[in-house]
Amino acid sequence: MIQSITLAITLAALLGVPGETAGTTAGTTAGTTAETGALPVQAATMHVTPDPLEVTTFFDGADVHVTGDAPAGMGLAVLLTGEKQDIKLKKKDKVWGLLWMNVGEVSFEALPSTYLLATSAPLDELALAPQRQDHGLGLDVLGASSGVAADGDGPRLFAELLKLKQREELYGTFEGTIDTHPAGPDRVSFSASLPVPSRIPEGPCRVALWGFTDGTAEMLAAADLAVRAVGVTHDIAELAHDHGLIYGILALIIALVVGFATGLVFGLAGKGGH
Secondary structure (H helix, E strand, C coil): CHHHHHHHHHHHHHHCCCCCCCCCEEEEECCCCCCCCCCCCEEEEEEEECCCEEECCCCCCEEEEEEEEEECCCEEEEEEECCEEEEEEEEEEEECCCEEEEEEEEEEEEEECCEEEEECCCHHHHCCHHHHHCCCCCHHHHHHHCCCCCCCCHHHHHHHHHHHHHHCCCEEEECCCCEEEECCCCEEEEEEEEEECCCCCCEEEEEEEEEEECCEEEEEEEEEEEEEECCHHHHHHHHHHHCHHHHHHHHHHHHHHHHHHHHHHHHHHHHHCC
């Protein structure tokens, strides 16, 4: 009898361990409850394609497709983030009322190189800013979650940084773009597309599925997404990174050749006009 009880407890413990697969498929599992002894219920699954995302010579951007299923009745958000980086911005001001000069700098720490967020409903309907801030869900709370001070020039410069990132299409929020459909008892299937720009940095990215219930956010699943340069693009990036001097010399030679060829063409065209 004691051996049977021990075996049952061991099996229950094994079944209650959450599972997650990095890469194209990820999922989380809810554990058993002590009161009911019920078997675990899978909370969400998520599939990311393409993986890896290959950046070729003529890469003009692509859509990252995220599909899966989740518990019904939850608001959903899919967030793609790149590697975190520290960014420093120079502050400029007029000196003696005449010349614009650098008068200091502001640092923003641990900002993602890429930030693309899709949601199933407007963000403020899923959760208010204070509830989203701890998880960095939304461009409106990204500055606070990255340690930007609420006073001084920090908020103004951060707003300008966000505008720059949005113009480059590296940052973006796509509210209400996640499609959901019933997928069985208490389940919904979902699909989202995140537009990745041509200038996305090479390196690891993270795709996370978030669920919202009564204004509270919880991560349901996560997966890694590799962004890799291939072909000539990879060779040029590798040359610039590993052999900076040679890369600089070649770039100078190419610039000189192009300049000489342009001058020659326009020179011949000018002579032909007389």
